[in-house]
Amino acid sequence: xxxKLSANxxxxxxxxxxxxxxxxxxxxWQVGQRMGIDIPPIGTFGVxxxxxxxxxxxxxxxxxSHFNGFSLARNFYIRRxxxxxxxxILAVMTAVALHLxxxxxxxxxxxxxxxxxxxxxxxxxxxxxxxxxxxxxxxVLWSLPYEVQMYIFLPFLFIWVxxxxxxxxxxxxxxxVSLLLxxxxxxxxxHGAPVGLVARLSLLEYVPNFLPGVVAFTLVQVPxxxxxxxxxxxxxxxxxxxxxxxxxxxxxxxxxxGVAIPFFGEIRTAWLRxxxxxxxxxxxxxxxxxxxxxxxxxxxxxxxxxxxxxMVLAAMLIAIPILLYHGxxxxxxxxxxxxxxxxxxxxxxxxxRALW
Numbered sequence: 001x002x003x004k005l006s007a008n009x010x011x012x013x014x015x016x017x018x019x020x021x022x023x024x025x026x027x028x029w030q031v032g033q034r035m036g037i038d039i040p041p042i043g044t045f046g047v048x049x050x051x052x053x054x055x056x057x058x059x060x061x062x063x064x065s066h067f068n069g070f071s072l073a074r075n076f077y078i079r080r081x082x083x084x085x086x087x088x089i090l091a092v093m094t095a096v097a098l099h100l101x102x103x104x105x106x107x108x109x110x111x112x113x114x115x116x117x118x119x120x121x122x123x124x125x126x127x128x129x130x131x132x133x134x135x136x137x138x139x140v141l142w143s144l145p146y147e148v149q150m151y152i153f154l155p156f157l158f159i160w161v162x163x164x165x166x167x168x169x170x171x172x173x174x175x176x177v178s179l180l181l182x183x184x185x186x187x188x189x190x191h192g193a194p195v196g197l198v199a200r201l202s203l204l205e206y207v208p209n210f211l212p213g214v215v216a217f218t219l220v221q222v223p224x225x226x227x228x229x230x231x232x233x234x235x236x237x238x239x240x241x242x243x244x245x246x247x248x249x250x251x252x253x254x255x256x257x258g259v260a261i262p263f264f265g266e267i268r269t270a271w272l273r274x275x276x277x278x279x280x281x282x283x284x285x286x287x288x289x290x291x292x293x294x295x296x297x298x299x300x301x302x303x304x305x306x307x308x309x310x311m312v313l314a315a316m317l318i319a320i321p322i323l324l325y326h327g328x329x330x331x332x333x334x335x336x337x338x339x340x341x342x343x344x345x346x347x348x349x350x351x352x353r354a355l356w
Contacts, residue, residue: 007276008230008267013283014279020290022042024043024109027039027109029298044250048206048250051143051146054213056217058076058213062155072158073156075343078336082335087285092141110139112299116137138288146203150207157214158214171215175211175215185204215259223265225265237257282325285320290317293317293320297312
């Protein structure tokens with residue numbers, strides 16, 4: 001199995017975060033209303049692409065860690081905690097300090113709100129808002145609980161598939177089972193099941209979007225498709241979702257993506273590789289900070305000319321993720337890696353590169 005598909009996966013990750021950013025810009029500036037059209041939820045599909053990407057990259061990371069059993073799971077959980085929580089906690093506390101909340105009075109993004117209930121703050125800090133008190137203070141946080149909860153199972157999926165042959169069809173069967181469970185959960189919601197129960201089962205809706213990353217990991221890489229077709233293929237998936245923006249479409253497209261990834265050659269275009277790598281590196285910071293940037297130019301700078309707001313927004317979207325990465329994200333990744341190595345077996349302190 002390959003240890004990485006860096007250029008192609010960097011492109012996939014960059015496209016995913018740009019879709020999220022584009023959706024929120026279009027929604028906040030009410031572009032659809034002004035043009036008399038419905039803007040499809042392209043950002044939602046961007047998150048689904050993240051789910052496939054995340055599972056695949058983390059499988060590669062565990063494969064290169066050389067840990068086994070409980071040591072593997074412990075190493076994985078420590079590294080994930082220091083990768084995800086520092087920036088998400090900072091984002092939540094910043095929103096609370098500024099009295100900002102999402103979806104206040106129908107505003108598609110952050111805006112000033114009444115003091116937020118402590119229970120809701122804690123559920124967002126722990127990234128369990130789908131299990132406790134629902135509602136993300138920053139709307140982009142909705143996806144992180146599903147990632148954290150999927151992390152619980154991922155090391156065990158890796159242990160199951162590691163070193164095996166011809167397990168892809170077993171995983172496809174597992175994907176079909178997860179699909180049935182996801183459909184069952186949506187049917188419960190449609191037929192008036194208790195809101196609390198439906199919320200606590202919400203992870204089931206996204207398991208079919210995560211598993212294709214594991215499927216991609218188990219497939220033997222045979223780059224039979226030319227590398228220059230990878231960007232059009234990803235754009236084709238986006239176009240298919242735009243035409244039918246439904247959960248079922250996302251499930252099928254994610255599986256198609258997972259199956260297709262190993263068959264594409266690596267992108268060779270230097271400028272595209274460089275841009276994709278740069279955006280992918282700072283993508284988590286972009287994901288968590290862009291709503292603050294949009295709020296800042298839309299509310300505090302509301303009286304400023306449009307051209308100046310665009311310039312400030314562009315500068316913030318570039319500068320803040322870079323500062324977050326080098327000031328918090330990367331140092332915390334290093335702390336997590338150090339602790340995971342320190343608490344691992346003395347003979348196997350070989351840490352995987354932090355791919356996400």
